[in-house]
Amino acid sequence: MLYPRRCPVCDGFLGGKEPLICRKCVAGLQLLEGPVCLRCGKPLERKDQEYCRDCGKKRHSYERGFAPFSYRGMIQESMMRFKYGGRAEYAKFYAAAVMAYGKRLLEYWSPDVMIPVPIHRERLLKRGYNQAEELAVRLSSMSGIPVERRAVLRIKNTKAQKELNDVERKKNLAQAFSIVKGYSPPRRILLVDDIYTTGSTIDTLALLLKKNGAQSVYFACVCVSPGDT
Structure with missing residues (x-):
């Protein structure tokens, strides 16, 4: 049918x-235009800024990242359906948007592999799919960057990050991920996720991957939360 x-x-x-x-x-x-943070890609209020307030005061474990959209309005409602409403097919459009917006950065970074941010098996069973993995698979077919779906596991079913402040997010993610036994991360890795808020999840994964051999970790998301710019 x-x-x-x-x-x-x-x-x-x-x-x-x-x-x-x-x-x-x-x-x-x-699409996001004008000045954006040189670290996380969030929109900036002033042209003379290089970093958002968050990146200006925090040392991240990743090198750099980007997203084509700000998490608000129509996009925010769409992402809720993509993440929780069974609209896995949205990944095709959003992967195309990520590719069009970040093509030059992806070529410059030249990642060896892309890794979707994993979700816990209980959430996977409930949703039926991992939205980050859906994005990564389609982005891989467009960019030629191989996707590794069995590199990292989410071994702790954490609380939803959107409900927590920055300190609580870090505590929530403590020991939440594990490298799959036998997997050796390559030198340059691109993490793929749907929304970037404070960077706690990306930081946690980047640190884990670097401890296991990776040298540079970047990220590509669909949206960045405007937050504190």
């Missing part, structure tokens, strides 16, 4: 000639 295609942004039905998103969303959707 064929189901009508839906726009990943507004969830409305797509016309036959509308490729990935509807005409209305094409007109209203905006």
